[in-house]
Amino acid sequence: MAQNEQFCTFFLEGHYFGVPVQQVQEVIRYQEMTRVPLVPQVVRGLINLRGQIVTAIDLRRRLGMSERPAGQLPMNVVVRTNEGALSLLVDEIGDVIEVEEKTFEKPPETLKGMAREMIRGVHKLPERLLLVLDTERAVNVGDPSVAAEGRSS
Amino acid sequence: MSESDIVKDFLVESYENLDRLDRDLVGLEKNPKDKEALAGVFRTIHTIKGTCGFLGFNKLEKVAHVGENLLTRLRDGQLTLNPEITTALLSMVDAVRQMLREIQATGQDGDADYPELRETLTRLQTSGADDSGRASTVVAPLSPEPQVDLQRLEKPDASSFPLKTEDLLTVTPVFAKPEDVPVPQQAPETKPRDSAPETIRVGVNLLDKLMTLVGELVLARNQLLQFANTSEDTSLQAVSKRMNLIATELQEEVMKTRMQPIGNIWAQFPRTVRDVALNCGKQVNIEMEGKETELDKTIIEAIKDPLTHLVRNSVDHGIELPEDRVKVGKDPTGRLVLRAFHEGGQVNIEISDDGAGLNGERIRQKAVERGVITAEQAARMPEREIFNLIFLPGFSTAQKITNVSGRGVGMDVVKTNVEKIGGTVDVHSTAGRGTTVRVKIPLTLAIIPALVVTCCGDRYAIPQVSLLELVRIEADHASKGIEMVQGAPVYRLRGRLLPLVYLDRELRVGAEKKAGEATQAINIVVLQADDRQFGLVVDEINDTEEIVVKPLGKQLKGVNTFAGATIMGDGKVALILDALGLAQRANVISEVHDRAGAEKERSAGEKSAGNRQTLLLFQTGEKGRMAIPLALVARLEEFARSAVENTGHQEVVQYRGQIMPLIRVSEVVELAENAQSGGSSKTVVDPQASLQVVVYAEQGRSVGLVVERILDIVEEEFVLERPAERAGILGSAVVQQRVTDLLDVQAVVQAANPRFFAKAAGA
Secondary structure, X not given: OOOEEEEEEEEEOXXXXXXXXXXXXXEEOOOXXXXXXXXXOOEEEEEEEOOEEEEEEEHHHHOOOOOOOOOOOOEEEEEEEOOEEEEEXXXXXXXXXXXXXXXXXXXXXXXXXXXXXXXXXXXXXXXXXXXXXXXXXXXXXOOHHHHHHHOOO | OOHHHHHHHHHHHHHHHHHHHHHHHXXXXXXXXXXXXXXXXXXXXXXXXXXXXXXXXXXHHHHHHHHXXXXXXXXXXXXXXXXXXXXXXXXXXXXXXXXXXXXXXXXXXXXXXXXXXXXXXXXXXXXXOOOOOOHHHOOOOOOOOHHHHHHHHHOHHHHHOOOXXXXXXXXXXXXXXXXXXXXXXXXXXXXXXXXXXOOOOOOHHHHHHHXXXXXXXXXXXXXXXXHHHHOOOHHHHHHHHHHHHHHHHHHHHHHHHOEEEOHHHHOOHHHHHHHHHHHOOOOEXXXXXXXXXXXXXHHHHHHHHHHHHHXXXXXXXXXXXXXXXXXXXXXXXXXXXXXXXXXXXEEEEEEEEOOOOOOHHHHHHHHHHOOOOOHXXXXXXXXXXXXXXXXXXXXXXXXXXXXXXXXXXXXXXXXXXXXXXXXXXXXXXXXXXXXXEEEEEEOOOOEEEEEXXXXXXXXXXXXXXXXXXXXXXXXXXXXXXXXXXXXXEEEEEOOEEEEEEEHHHHOOOOOXXXXXXXOOOEEEEEEEEOOEEEEXXXXXXXXXXXXXXXXXXXXXXXXXXXXXXXXXXXXOEEEXXXXXXXXXXXXXXXXXXXXXXXXXXXXXXXXXXXXXXXXXXXXXXXXXXXXXXXXXXXXXXXXXXXXXXXXXXXXEEEEOOEEEEEEEHHHHOOOHHHHHHOOOHHXXXXXXXXXXXXXXXXXXXXXXXXEOEEEEEEEEEOOOOEEOOOOOEEEEEEEOOEEEEEEOHHHHHHHHOOOHHHHHHHO
């Protein structure tokens, strides 16, 4: 068991998030996306990653946060999942940091809603809290044919 | 070369040889005098025996050895091949294959040393002695026809199906050239070893990688072409043109490396058929047409199991026992025909047998029992629909479960597997005459030609396969060109109604535009989905392009409107539309599982094949123009209004000694006029006038359909264009240049008197 874990960090609506570095394939700046009709809104579109087609998931929408202000372009954190590469759209990219295991704690009981399911826990860093994203859960947006009906745009 | 390399080579070579052995042996059975083939079989076994002796696989060597002894006697003409010997030799091939697998997995030839098999093989040499030497040491004379004795001696039940070698199985390659028949592409073993090799073995991985790279190259070329087109530089344009040509050619050639004749997988079917037929005591000839039809390797692999299943099914369930066949006046030997041919960028594979055909009644029953459909739906469902129910999961009508089929898994898996590669399966059957299963699959999956269209600023690719034609209605004709049938937009394409589907609405993108109010030109892409056609209205039609199909991520898999995605020349991603999924989404056709809603439309689809029918045209209400097939009409009658009596709420008349219920069509089929005027047509009927009644009879019971006026009887080829949303209507068609609704008689009777069919069935 490794005592320390490395996280690739990013920001969403001011919150400080992290995913384990091993899961991250690369971080790229905003890419033009092709929207996909009839699928849940969290799927923002498809991007062309050097010939590979990658689905981009808007983490703000996924975590039930407010929409990103117009004009602010998201960044892509491309993660490896069991079903291939997937892009997570985030507001801003932070550093890669190393944290100790002992600073980890389960998510507080007061954390509500969708966010609770998708956050594995919290690292208490000296200056702020690092929310650890459960990548597998975050990318599992469910059966699109079921969720499709709610889409308005 | 290390020993493991030698073993690996030995395995690869042996597998190929064994595959050929299967074919050769079955072929030999038909023509036992074929010295050449026999020598080939002998050589193969001899090679295997020799090599495994050298590599130290003793058990394998032992089995191969007794097999070789038997083959020696056959080769030297001391024995003639008969079914029993063939069976024994085939089991030996299986045993050898099993041991090779063992070697592949563990490096050892396993624990089993097949004493029984070896015993049988030895016994079949008839010398009795475990003769370890060559044939020359065997001196026991043989009876001139040893196979007769053998059958009686060792197979007491042989008399129950006295098979002649010739009857048992015939391989008839119809199109294949003689030299193609026994030797597949990569088996140069029958040629002398020292000739320069014309083929080399290449790993499939390498080919796949090449394919991916060519895919990327095609994309880069598309990008380059776009760039060059906007450039003034003539030398750049020249280079890009050349590059274009080369890339196209390269793509074709690389695709070819992955193409294989379908004969490669068919080759094992004679053996399969033989085994299954022997197992269930049937006699089956297998015939193959179009062996040389080529398919992409990945597709070949994907359809291998489904096809095997279909073939086994045909023998096990389709073809009857010889005695039953004779009873109905058929040749005791059943016929199984495999056909493959190219058609419109697709490959069609048909598996037909001349057996008993599917039992529609039993499938119907089964479907109702399983709750797949209701009894009512079952009664109204056309035969062909019923047959296709066998593709639903958990459906088997086999009365007894055999080890071959009938366990309720299979047909649904066949369908799933075929659909996975973008194919379709369809079954046709005639009672007593046989069953044909038709599998349609794309040639290749990787690179396809597609039409690129724009809708609300997004580009979509439509595979050329489903594309029929493009229609453009200029702006000044646009409002007139599109008509509405019951709220559904249609376009008259050469006299036929083409249902229109608006892409932006189906995808729920962009602002709502009202149909028929378009001020711009309308672009219609006419698509084929299954056996239906529909027009897809898009904003713009761009160009056709070769696209590389890329799969969608798991998050998007559930949306069957999209077949995948591709990268366009400018590097952006475009979605590939799936004509079938789109049609289902727009309810042009419905999903198989959505039985309740689909059924009406599907029975409508039945008729859309453009059949010629005699129709009775009549008027309902004030304006309703409707038709029913004359075949459903028993008589036309006229009744005085005074003759109408009532039982409960039901209007009835006395008719031929029976009480015949009357159904007012205009009341059952809600017509638009009625809805507007708020009243039923009764109010406009003159009480003095007589009633026009169309008598519909089923199983001795009649029901009268009251119509306003009989108009005409016409024989016309019509196509049901628009599946209707209204109850009691099958759809609309152009009859005598006028839009006419086709009445769903059964539904109308059912609606008015739900017990009519139940009683009829009970009576």
